[in-house]
Amino acid sequence: MKATLIYGAGDIRVEDVPDPKLQNASDAIVRITHSCICGSDLWPYKSREQTEQGDRIGHEFIGVVEETGSDVGRVQKGDLVVAPFFYADGTCEYCRAGLTSACPNGNAWGADTDGGQGEAARVPFADNSLMKLDVPHDSELMPSLLTLSDVFGTGHHAAVSAQVGPGKDVVVVGDGAVGLLGVLAAKRLGAERIVLMGHHKDRTDLGREFGATDVVAERGEEGEQNVRDLLGTDGAHSTIEAVGYDQSLSTALNVTKPGGHVGIVGVPQSGTIPNAARKFMANITVAGGIAPTQANMHELLPDVLDGTVEPGKVFNRTIPLDETPEGYRAMNDREALKVLVRP
């Protein structure tokens, strides 16, 4: 089969790789029909050291079950399914607590398994890792359903971690796909005021469509002051940080009021959380992290199926698998917000 590999910064290739085979009784083989490129795929795309052997990449997909191991019963051959970006066993302490992204037997795609940007994948713990989708295989909902793999579930996790709820003032730092779906998640959870910090007009326009009541394009101190002026307070109750750079993390703390909550879902790139003085003096809680989308898709799926939310609007380009390298370039150059890949 064909799959996408990364060999180094800017070096994405689609190559022939061995077909996946069942290895464990709980495995399934899924023929991938929809995949996509994630903002987090751009980190290695920007910085990965060149190697002779490439690594499989991609971690979001929908597909059709092709084969199942002897222990698999809940999903069956022919089922349309969506996979979370981090598969999990469904039985450990963390899975039972809804924190599937901490499952010691789980992992992200591409590490011990196939990547998501390919024609097929072996799926461990298939009964738990795969969510069956009772829609036609050509449903118009497919882009929105695909966001349950990662970006919508991650935006939701950020909002929950930031304690978003009815009547709350929310700030979202970052207008990438996760930030925009953080806006949608906050709106869905009842936030009253949602200020989106971002400076790409096409993206912030989509943010307004998703529920942002205000947009602040300025960054740094000026942007922070503008947010506080808009809210007429010391900051938001709840802030979603969907970038991961020191500047955006620092801003997230500066636009949150004392006693407020920041939910971070952008991987902190410096390895530290800056602006600890603000965090400390204002008793701001910093929650969040790698999202348990295997768990939270159960909550989000019904609203996607009935059209209450349309997170799939973040996709603004669709390409065949062969063009994945061009998809990376387009996302990295900010020509595309999020690229859907059809193997």
Next chain:
Amino acid sequence: MKATLIYGAGDIRVEDVPDPKLQNASDAIVRITHSCICGSDLWPYKSREQTEQGDRIGHEFIGVVEETGSDVGRVQKGDLVVAPFFYADGTCEYCRAGLTSACPNGNAWGADTDGGQGEAARVPFADNSLMKLDVPHDSELMPSLLTLSDVFGTGHHAAVSAQVGPGKDVVVVGDGAVGLLGVLAAKRLGAERIVLMGHHKDRTDLGREFGATDVVAERGEEGEQNVRDLLGTDGAHSTIEAVGYDQSLSTALNVTKPGGHVGIVGVPQSGTIPNAARKFMANITVAGGIAPTQANMHELLPDVLDGTVEPGKVFNRTIPLDETPEGYRAMNDREALKVLVRP
């Protein structure tokens, strides 16, 4: 009157200063009977740049109300009172929410007011800032009551921020007075297992008396592994960080299990929170900060009065005001755990 001033690192002096006077209708003048030296006073003691003019210092005290402004009614002349280290107006949004340490009209002692290590102090918002103590002025409870100013209330805030509760496994990083009172607070809140990380035997012995079930003396990776081995898990549900150095903050994250909570009450000395990768990948929530002891002394006072807890055991030296410089030296050299000052 006499008061303590700091002129630079290692340079503490007791000098004559102007007597405090009422400035606002909500002020009271308190004649201080019990004060003390805080671990946080040692930060400037270690590092403050030398200046010609000294700054008033000390922020924990008990005393007797000597004079009150025209708006003061709840406390009266002759009342024995304890003051929180951060006074607050009692009426703002944050005070009403119990986060008195975020009161925009409040402050710590010594900034706009007298310091706590002196013979008297002007107390703003006296009706809210002062807690009346219905005990004899020579009560044996005085050391324990004095800890409501800061250290016990701070340990309690750390425990609450770390979501300590019945049946929880708790780790406390740091065996200073705040760490030890974090142990006591965790015990009081129903923690099942309390592992104290500290390597001063006299202090960890007091920690055991306060409720620590285990002590780990090793630091760094070895100490972290020992904690996990003791608990037989990936770490604690709740960790109290009562130091503030990068190493101890990093350890706090490494001994907390995925989905757990760290309550920080040691001021992060590097200005950042390290080990963000662990925080992110394990979805550990980092809460806490400057403690609202004006608010939480209402919860803690009854248990101090009836002897359920004896936080005053952290004091192991008592000195007159004139010997304050020697008290700083003794605490800084770890000869004394916490020094009580009797003006």
